[in-house]
Amino acid sequence: MEKIILKPFTVEMITPVYLAWFHDPDVCKYTENFESVWDINDGICWLNAAQARGDKVFGIFTGTGKHIGNCAIDNMDKKNSHAGMSFLIGNKDYWGRGIAVMAGAQLMRIGFETFCLNKMWIGTLITNFGMIRVAAKLGLLCYSILPQEKYSDGEFVDVVRLSMCRTEYMSRLKETNIDA
Numbered sequence: 001m002e003k004i005i006l007k008p009f010t011v012e013m014i015t016p017v018y019l020a021w022f023h024d025p026d027v028c029k030y031t032e033n034f035e036s037v038w039d040i041n042d043g044i045c046w047l048n049a050a051q052a053r054g055d056k057v058f059g060i061f062t063g064t065g066k067h068i069g070n071c072a073i074d075n076m077d078k079k080n081s082h083a084g085m086s087f088l089i090g091n092k093d094y095w096g097r098g099i100a101v102m103a104g105a106q107l108m109r110i111g112f113e114t115f116c117l118n119k120m121w122i123g124t125l126i127t128n129f130g131m132i133r134v135a136a137k138l139g140l141l142c143y144s145i146l147p148q149e150k151y152s153d154g155e156f157v158d159v160v161r162l163s164m165c166r167t168e169y170m171s172r173l174k175e176t177n178i179d180a
Contacts, residue, residue: 008058018043030124056072056076070088080118082119119166122134122135125159125160143162145159
């Protein structure tokens with residue numbers, strides 16, 4: 001399995017190849033960003049807004065240094081000690097290789113061990129079977145379904161939320177003796 005590296009997202013990562021991801025309907029099918037990033041200035045505004053919200057955005061890189069996607073710890077609620085995770089594998093050559101699972105394991109380590117969060121979660125359309133598989137492989141469990149929460153492809157679609165609490169994360173680490 002290929003090694004990936006997460007690097008804090010910087011303005012220098014906003015390249016023409018990166019911007020093209022947001023104009024690809026396959027890449028952005030389940031995101032709220034489709035065609036929202038038009039040029040480098042829009043990308044910089046997006047990054048500044050994400051950082052102002054406290055989101056921790058990372059570029060996903062191959063071991064050889066190729067930028068293939070992004071991921072983030074977002075929607076951080078410091079008072080209640082939880083945050084969401086999001087993923088976008090922009091380079092379709094890397095789809096189906098477990099990249100989001102590897103990135104998710106690293107995000108969970110950062111969230112639980114660096115930020116000492118109590119819970120991490122993923123929210124996605126119930127029709128996003130790929131992300132639901134990623135969440136399951138990470139050990140997240142479904143804790144709620146929000147009926148008709150998002151409008152997608154001409155209809156209202158349910159959103160599923162899957163999560164893991166810190167105690168479960170620590171227990172799994174101890175049981176498996178795995179380094180995420």
